[in-house]
Amino acid sequence: MKRFFVLYSVFLISGCPGPGDRMPETVYADVKLKDNSPCVLYPAKLGDRITSIQIYNEMDEPFRKLFDDSPFHPAYGQCLPMFGYHFNPGKSYVIYYGLDNDSAERQKLIQADFAIDNESKVINKEHGDKNIP
Structure with missing residues (x-):
């Protein structure tokens, strides 16, 4: 019986993501080459601010x-x-930008998934049926 209460307490405390949680909305972006560097375009709105960047x-x-x-x-x-990151030909990259805006209901996560071939051309990865701005 004691095990039941311990297990039940763990489930009450932990919870699961649901409609009330503030999970960020993922927005997929394409990348193009500009001045020999990858360029991620996102239609910024008034009040948008980047809170983080991650490049893998x-x-x-x-x-x-x-x-x-x-x-x-x-x-x-x-x-x-x-922010000064150097990209090399022949590698695949994924970039995440954390984006916040006081007028938006929740944060956004801008994701760009691409590769740079050996001829320094950008190849965007497929996003399936995802929205690309």
Whole structure:
């Protein structure tokens, strides 16, 4: 009987994600090449601010940067910043931008999934039926 109460208490405390949780909305973005560097475009809105960036590839250590104290405000129609990260041909990358806006119900996670071939061309990965801005 004691086991039942312990197990029941664990379930009450832990919970599961549901409609009331504030999970970020994932928005998929395409990448193009601009001045020999990858360019992630997102239609920024007034009040948008980048709170974090994470860049992953299959070989190197991930790049992570948080902007808790001084968020970065993206400009409409311009590439999202890479904050000095260097991309190499022949590798695949995934970039995540945490985006917040006081006028939005929940945060957004902008995701760009792409590869740079050996001829320095950007190849966007398939997103299936996901929305691409």
